[in-house]
Amino acid sequence: MSNTNLKIGIILGSTRQGRVSPQVGEWVKGIADSQGEGIFEIVDIAEYKLPFLGEETENEAGIVNWREKIDSLDGFVFIVQEYNHSITAALKNALDHARAEWNNKAAGIVSYGGAGGTRAAEHLRGILGELMVADVRVHPTLSLFTDFVNGSEFKPADYQQQNIEAMLSQIDAWSGALYTIRKPVARV
Ligand SMILES: Cc1cc2nc3c(=O)[nH]c(=O)nc-3n(C[C@H](O)[C@H](O)[C@H](O)COP(=O)(O)O)c2cc1C
Numbered sequence: 291m292s293n294t295n296l297k298i299g300i301i302l303g304s305t306r307q308g309r310v311s312p313q314v315g316e317w318v319k320g321i322a323d324s325q326g327e328g329i330f331e332i333v334d335i336a337e338y339k340l341p342f343l344g345e346e347t348e349n350e351a352g353i354v355n356w357r358e359k360i361d362s363l364d365g366f367v368f369i370v371q372e373y374n375h376s377i378t379a380a381l382k383n384a385l386d387h388a389r390a391e392w393n394n395k396a397a398g399i400v401s402y403g404g405a406g407g408t409r410a411a412e413h414l415r416g417i418l419g420e421l422m423v424a425d426v427r428v429h430p431t432l433s434l435f436t437d438f439v440n441g442s443e444f445k446p447a448d449y450q451q452q453n454i455e456a457m458l459s460q461i462d463a464w465s466g467a468l469y470t471i472r473k474p475v476a477r478v
Contacts, residue, residue, distance in 0.1 A: 293466040296328045299363040303370045303381035305336040310402075313444035314432065315369045318400055321454045322367075327462045330367075333359060335384045343386045353387055360391040365465035366423070367457075372403030372410035377417075385417055392421040394472045396464035398457040399429050402438075406431030424468060426460035428453060 300318055302311040315332050322330040338352040338359075346353055370377055385392070399414055401407025408431055418425045430453035432438070437446045 293327055293462050296364040296462065296465045296469065297362060298322070298328045298330050298365045298367060298461060298465065299333040299359070300330060300367045300369060301333045301381075301384075302335060303368060304373075304378050305380040306378075308442075309371075310438065310442060310444060311369050311371060314400060314402065317444065317446065318367055318369065318454055321451055322458055325455065325458055327458070328365075328465070333363075335380050338384070340380075340384055340387055343383055356384065357388045357391050360388045363395070364469055365395050365461050366397040367461065368397060368399045368414060370399055370401040370407055370410050370414055372401065372405070372407040375409040376413045377410045381414075382417070385421065389421070392418075392423050394422055394424075394468045396424045396426060396461050396468055398426045398461045400432065400454070400457070401429070402432035402434060404434050406433055424464050426457060426464060428457040428460055430454050430457055 300315045302315050304311045319330050319332060322328065338356045340352050340356060341350060370381070397418060399411045401411040403410065411429055411431070415425050430450055432446060432450065434441045437444065437450065439445050
């Protein structure tokens, strides 16, 4: 597989009504699509209606669909918002609902919050290590004060685009490399 065909999911980490994460996710997708490396799609946790882990009925459709979606992807961009100095409960629950499906893939983190969402992003890095997701170094941080109007309308500073492009390049390189150890026979 050439890197052009790698499938990268842009995972929206928040599910609350009135969330700003779709604005951030669409912006990242726009930049990614214009770079022309990889096939990008928004993955909205809210659409899967995941129950809390351990409270599910057997073969619950949302969980099956979630695992299939994660399995189908070669890499990820996590759109991470800081909730009480960590990631959302919705994102942690979604991460816990799959295991092997995450393994040996690459990811970047785009975070936001009063302090750029950095505390949440660092928590996520620890979790990704356990899931064998290789998180890249470049980490765009968006400020609720300077990259949003009134904390709700997304208006990123111009320089943020360069950060996104640098992160996407690293995801592209590592996703391609990790593909070779995951599905070596299918690689063309
Ligand atoms: C329960 C909760 C806890 C929050 N805790 C923090 C925090 O610790 N640090 C911070 O910078 N922002 C915090 N915020 C502000 C969020 O980062 C901000 O509302 C952001 O827009 C949430 O992302 P979303 O709109 O995509 O859900 C918190 C928001 C909520 C709802």
